Amino acid sequence: MSNSTKRFLRALSGETLTPPPFWLMRQAGRYLPEYRATRTQAGSFLDLCYTPDLAVEVTLQPLRRYGFDAAILFSDILVVPDALGQKVSFKEGEGPVLPPIRSAADLDRLNLSGFHQHLAPVYATMAGLAKSIPSTTALIGFAGAPWTVATYMIEGSGSKDFPNAKGMMFSQPELFARLMALLTQATGDYLIRQIDNGAEVIQIFDTWAGALPEEQFDAWVIAPTRALVERIRAERPGVPVIGFPRGAGVLYKRYVTETKVNGVSIDSSVPLDWAAAELQPHCTVQGNLDPLLLVAGGEALDAGIDRVLTKLGKGPFIFNLGHGIVPPTPPENVARLAERVKNWKG
Numbered sequence: 001m002s003n004s005t006k007r008f009l010r011a012l013s014g015e016t017l018t019p020p021p022f023w024l025m026r027q028a029g030r031y032l033p034e035y036r037a038t039r040t041q042a043g044s045f046l047d048l049c050y051t052p053d054l055a056v057e058v059t060l061q062p063l064r065r066y067g068f069d070a071a072i073l074f075s076d077i078l079v080v081p082d083a084l085g086q087k088v089s090f091k092e093g094e095g096p097v098l099p100p101i102r103s104a105a106d107l108d109r110l111n112l113s114g115f116h117q118h119l120a121p122v123y124a125t126m127a128g129l130a131k132s133i134p135s136t137t138a139l140i141g142f143a144g145a146p147w148t149v150a151t152y153m154i155e156g157s158g159s160k161d162f163p164n165a166k167g168m169m170f171s172q173p174e175l176f177a178r179l180m181a182l183l184t185q186a187t188g189d190y191l192i193r194q195i196d197n198g199a200e201v202i203q204i205f206d207t208w209a210g211a212l213p214e215e216q217f218d219a220w221v222i223a224p225t226r227a228l229v230e231r232i233r234a235e236r237p238g239v240p241v242i243g244f245p246r247g248a249g250v251l252y253k254r255y256v257t258e259t260k261v262n263g264v265s266i267d268s269s270v271p272l273d274w275a276a277a278e279l280q281p282h283c284t285v286q287g288n289l290d291p292l293l294l295v296a297g298g299e300a301l302d303a304g305i306d307r308v309l310t311k312l313g314k315g316p317f318i319f320n321l322g323h324g325i326v327p328p329t330p331p332e333n334v335a336r337l338a339e340r341v342k343n344w345k346g
Contacts, residue, residue, distance in 0.1 A: 006069070
């Protein structure tokens, strides 16, 4: 049991709380007019991630409106390849663009030498948040999981079926393993430094975990995540880790039992009864309202919220979405959700 006054940390230590603590992935973002105004001030999206005052401000904006139980560092999973020397840019309407890693020579150009120096603004944002968030709010640090970050590094952009990343995995296994080892090391370094600047919880986003068949899921989702969890436990004991292997289906159970995460975030496709029976006995479950119900609002939203609360609220649970808030979401629907979750009596 956690002796913390922060409900979020108590839930992650295994307590069942009514109402459960709640936050929403991408709670700081384009659906909020104040975010759009701050983003304009920053210039590019990456400039916003690397400008501590503005990154702190956008992190605090949803807390002021909705009183979430947790704040999450405002940054992006691709600051890691950027800091390793693979230049990242974001094109409006297209998403991230990177010079792809396809050969040993490409990989040789990446290194950890100026890594923390490059990420100093991100650590400054974390330290600023630790001072500015309410005393009852938990502070989440995060990173992309090695497999998910590797997909962007190898494809050079987002992808739906990852032909180059899977191609390297299957036909150049040694090169792929080298990239994954570098990412596991860099990600661990990055997360430890976030903790040293005030992060109380870590979330590992494996957005494309569901793209891998079972054997590769074991090797490239479970094994690197387990290594990160073990490193955090050894070097910064007491800091809980939430994993999010989106799209993992029945492999969620193996992910939970083999990585030993404290919490698992589940996507909207995971059946709630199954999650309660198969996942909650092993760790705290976080999720999993469909983000599009938050766009729809009204009675459909209320019914969806109640269903998640009813099915998962009997065990250790954190209310969240099955993925991030989408830009067309009306802010008043988020207010409606916040009110409903806070007033839940079980």
